[in-house]
Amino acid sequence: MASTEALLPVTSRQDPLSESRSDQIPETRRKRPIKVHLAVCSGLLLIALYVTLIVTHDGSTAQNGAKDETYTESRARLAGVSEKSNDGVWRLSDDGKTEAFPWNNTMLSWQRTAFHFQPEKNWMNDPNGPLFYKGWYHFFYQYNPNAAVWGDIVWGHAVSKDLIHWLYLPLALVPDQWYDANGVWTGSATFLDDGSIVMLYTGSTDKFVQVQNLAYPEDPSDPLLLKWTKFSGNPVLVPPPGIGAKDFRDPTTAWKTSSGKWRITIGSKINRTGISLVYDTTDFKTYEKHETLLHQVPNTGMWECVDFYPVSKTKVNGLDTSVKGPDVKHIVKASMDDTRIDHYAIGTYDDSNGTWVPDNPSIDVGISTGLRYDYGKFYASKTFYDQNKKRRILWGWIGESDSEAADVQKGWSSVQGIPRTVVLDTKTGKNLVQWPVEEIKSLRLSNKKFHMKVGPGTVVPVDVGSAAQLDIEAEFTIKKDDLEIILGEDSVEADEEFSCQNGGGSTVRGALGPFGFSVLADQSLSEHTPVYFYVTKGKDSKLKTFFCTDTSRSTMANDVVKPVYGSFVPVLKGEKLTMRILVDHSIVEGFAQGGKTCITSRVYPTKAIYGATKLFLFNNAIDATVTASFKVWQMNGAFIHPYSADDL
């Protein structure tokens, strides 16, 4: 069977789609209704392209047509993961291309990240109670001290001056009371008016009931907040009537109402409707439950890790959780238990009754076509207001996509995403914009700058030396003439059907895409992870841009989930296409258009590791030449280690 790994098409001008695509892929990306018209148009385009190439060729190191393998789409490869369920269904391909993979320690130890937060060993999940206090950023997290799978959960703890260089501290909370004997689960911190901290968290009681508990620092003068005291009157909240004993968890940071009370919200469900309950309190010890909900959306299932916060309509700084007013919108976010996807929606909060309505109910919280912080692997996320630098910062749990046997063998599971700032897109007001915190730039070492014109069907090696720890910032421009031809050509029908997930990955070629970078690639591209734009001609001849990450060829291993992730990304008039990619061993984080669409992926190459990891630039479009202007930095490790006196 022909190699399926090559990005390049057949060199002949025959429509590569008809020649090599199997019939099983129902939608072709381009539809040419009339064959004569087809021949004429392709002839014209061919001439235009050749002219373009001759006129503009600038001696860049493109390898046009160097690889003339054909490619085929293997249905088995693509099968398994649909966007909606995000259920990570593995289907082991039996097309003989992938092999059963005995993971050895060399391969596994490469997977550990260099500058993402992860404990020294074992399992981690949700971020908990993030806050800034007395000069330190604090991060707590769900942690299993005994195994590399979920269980026996406690609160881990770490501190940092800059959200990047973390120091491990002793465990903050352990299940030592009847009301959290079966688990010290997720919670959030609130700063009171006097600057003191209260922590609300979910405990799983000795009878497996989910309750909310109050804790606070034992010694507020300790900047490291090493020890925590649990309120003697815990639990402060138990599941109310009508709410299941196991459907009541993850209390939010509180916000001040106009009447001076504190208010929190807690996710739950009633049948299949996801809901968020509202409670008011003055002392965090006794609460009044509202009769009304903050919000609810049918058919979304249990809402975990609800988050609720204001964003400015006009400014790009973050806002304290209690801010309200006409210049502000409120975000409701929830983690959907059914699908393991975090969703958010933008709307208006009514403080008088503690309710919220979305601006656009058709993309309400939890609707599958709604907004997400991240279109890849990203769950149980939580924001906090960083009063130090006036930012709202987002943490997200990035689980593994490999088998538990591999996790057990390598001794750990899960990382956290690089913390991101979150603001409203003030130009459109229709989505949030996220960006890795500025402090990550302190890890940048040497860099190389590139400017390349990349013709259709080209793969270019990018020589940056070591390629497992990178920060890439890139700008792409599609050749104006190519764009005009394609936009103006009636026979190129609008592609209404495209999505990253159904688009077949990076080897499926369209007029204007895909193009981008292949990260964590080996020299022969037998393993590689393309992060790319795919531009389609939408309705009214307007361009529609998608940002995708294709992990389907990221590894030869077959006991790993390998989806194609991504989404539409809004591109405003006059904006160039920009992407940023953070590569850190087994994690890749992609940000398009300054963070309007983000994709986190977990990747487990077996060959593209250590010195064999390479970076490529590619343009797999059929018609368009693309100019890429980009910078690649080597990234230093963060050297996360246990706190010692020397660190003060």
Place this chain on the structure above:
Amino acid sequence: MKLIVMVMTMMMISEGSMIDQTCKQTPDFKLCVSLLNSDPRGSSADTSGLALILIDKIKVLATKTLTEINGLYKKRPELKQALDQCSRRYKTILNADVPEAIEAISKGVPKFGEDGVMDAGVEASACEEGFQGKSPLTSLTKSMQNISSVTRAVVRMLL
């Protein structure tokens, strides 16, 4: 006496239908029903209880498969490498997947139970692939894949 018999029969029938209703929503109704009926707790269990019974079946099957693997070292020494991998994978099912799933379901965070149960199927498949078409464990692999997918469907009802 007749009344008692009648009431008991009615109880059995109506409780049997909990298993029926549950199993109808899984990919293998017959397998699901036979697994659940073979356990005395099945007739009176709620959905969580049924999930835990099925996880127990996974545990039993993994143990049985490990015993088979151990026996194969002597009979088929040329398969040692693949058997080592399989041994590792089935031990993961027993030591990681099953305990994780039991804890998660008992505590009402079924999504971690789903992870554990799904992984049992992954490990079985990966072990099978290690023999590159010449597996001596194929029937056990298929059983694990099937039980895993049935159990997963039941666990998802708890989400």
